[in-house]
Amino acid sequence: MYGLARPWLFRRDAEEAHRLVMERLGRWRALRGLARWLLTVEDPRLRVRLFGREFANPVGLAAGLDKHAEAVDAWPDLxxxxxxxxxVTPRPQEGNPKPRLFRLVADLAIINRMGFNSDGAEAVRERLLALGTRRVPVGVNVGRNRDTPNEAAEEDYRAAIGALRQVADYFVINVSSPNTVGLRALQNPSSVGALVAAAVAAAGGVPVLIKLxxxxxxxxxxxxxAAALEGGAAGFVAANTTIGREGLAPSPATAEAGGLSGAPLRALATETVRRLYRATRGRVPILGVGGIFTAADAYEKIRAGASLVQVYTGLIYEGPGMVRRINRGLLRLLARDGLPDLTAAIGLDAKDGNGS
Ligand SMILES: Cc1cc2nc3c(=O)[nH]c(=O)nc-3n(C[C@H](O)[C@H](O)[C@H](O)COP(=O)(O)O)c2cc1C
Incomplete structure (x- = not known):
């Protein structure tokens, strides 16, 4: 099916295509029942229990695709x-001027400089409250507003988390988007602990992860x-988009400013997961993200130390059948390696002497 839809979508500007899909996801309820029947993979070996929640399978939707919680009840159907x-930023904001989203088709990649376009914490809270019970855990990724200086960033994270804590199964503090000037400086070890501690205090018991x-x-x-753990971080999301541009096929889009995601990010993101797992000795869960298109890609992240994975760019190129293919493929890979379930694979390639 996606073989037909993709050319139709790819003829359009990338952000326009995104808008069309989000609108239809909200509307096509009847089709979603069929999608659920076709695309859901139920198997106890895929289950992961984290943060006091049950994850029926390890494949999540990465931040940035449903920024404003517009289609939360549709994603489990896929x-x-x-x-x-x-x-989500505490106050609504527009983000960067368009165009700000670019496909690099030959590289199976995307460059974006969206710049946290957000409906703001109150609007997102209302939308999530209106959903009632949710079929899967919902994490809420928060950032600071563009016009808030880093010295006052703590207040923004506190405000967003305070507004959303009743509707979040976990929070992610995003200090790694390359598209808000100065944001990445919040990863600095000298200050990140205090930032995490402030977020943890505002979260009232909801786990707070940090995206690097x-x-x-x-x-x-x-x-x-180490500083984030000291501040009380419950886990990590690794990784955000890269500012690197290595190994891309020549195309005008490669010169665009922004963060690069998709296939060219895969190995670097896996390495980030592995380094984090080693540095923290697997004490807290890592959500692995970056360049996952196949079950083998997801398995690589899990064996490097990820307890769960996420996808964004792969979904754009492969379509919704990808999630099912990954889950079914993971079951095959576990069987191949003689592992009883997914949790048994976490970090196997991060132990001494394993992996790169
Ligand atoms: C268009 C676009 C927008 C994104 N927006 C966000 C965002 O708002 N917050 C965030 O933490 N990550 C954001 N990301 C990063 C993704 O969550 C993910 O970390 C990254 O794209 C790598 O995964 P992928 O290769 O599967 O896309 C965005 C990515 C893309 C492509």
Whole structure:
């Protein structure tokens, strides 16, 4: 089916295509029943229990696709085990001027500089409250407003979390988007602990994870992770988009400013997961994200130390059948390796001497 829809979508501007899909997801309820029947994979070996919640499978929707919680009840019908909405900023804001989203088709990649376009925390809270019970865990990814200086960022994270804590199964503080000037400086080990601690205090018991950039050097990553744990972080999301541009096929889009996602990010994001897992000795869960298109890609992240994975760019290129293919493929890979379930695979390639 997506083989037919993709050319129709790819003829359009990328952000326009995104808008069309989001509108239809909200409307096509009848089709969604069929999708659920076709795309859901139920198997106890895929279940992961984290943060006091049950994840029916490890494949989640990454932040940025449903920024404003407009289609939360549709994603489980496509087979997702959980959804991360956002980034949500405390006050509504427009984001960067368009165009700000670019496909790099030859590279199976995207460059974006959306810049946290957000309906704001209150609107998102209302939408999530209106949903009532949810079929999968819903994480809420939060960021600071563009016009808030880093010195006052703590207040923004507190405000967003305070507004959304009744509707979040976990929070992610996003300090790694390359599209809000200065944001990545919040990863600095000297200040990140206090930021996390403030977020944890505002979250009232809801776990707070922190999303990190794939561009941190190994030592800086380890220091940031240690400081975040000190501040009470319940886990990590690794990784956000990269500012690197290595190995891309020549095309005008490669010169666009923004964060690169998709296939060219895969190995770097996996390495970030592995380094985090090693640096923290697997003490807290890692949500692995970056360049996942296949079951083998997801399995690579899990064996490097991820307890759950997320996808964004893969879904754009592969379509919704991808989630089912990943889940079914993971079952095959577990059987191949003689592992009883998914949790037995977490971090196997991060132990001494394994992996790169
Ligand atoms: C268009 C676009 C918008 C994104 N917006 C956000 C965002 O608002 N917050 C966030 O934490 N990550 C955001 N991301 C990053 C993704 O969540 C993910 O970390 C990254 O794209 C790598 O995964 P992928 O290769 O599967 O796309 C965005 C990615 C894309 C492509």
């Amino acid at each position: 087979g997702f085990g959980y959804v991360e909405i956002g980034t 950039a794939p561009d941190l050097e190994a030592d800086a990553l380890a220091e940031t992770a």
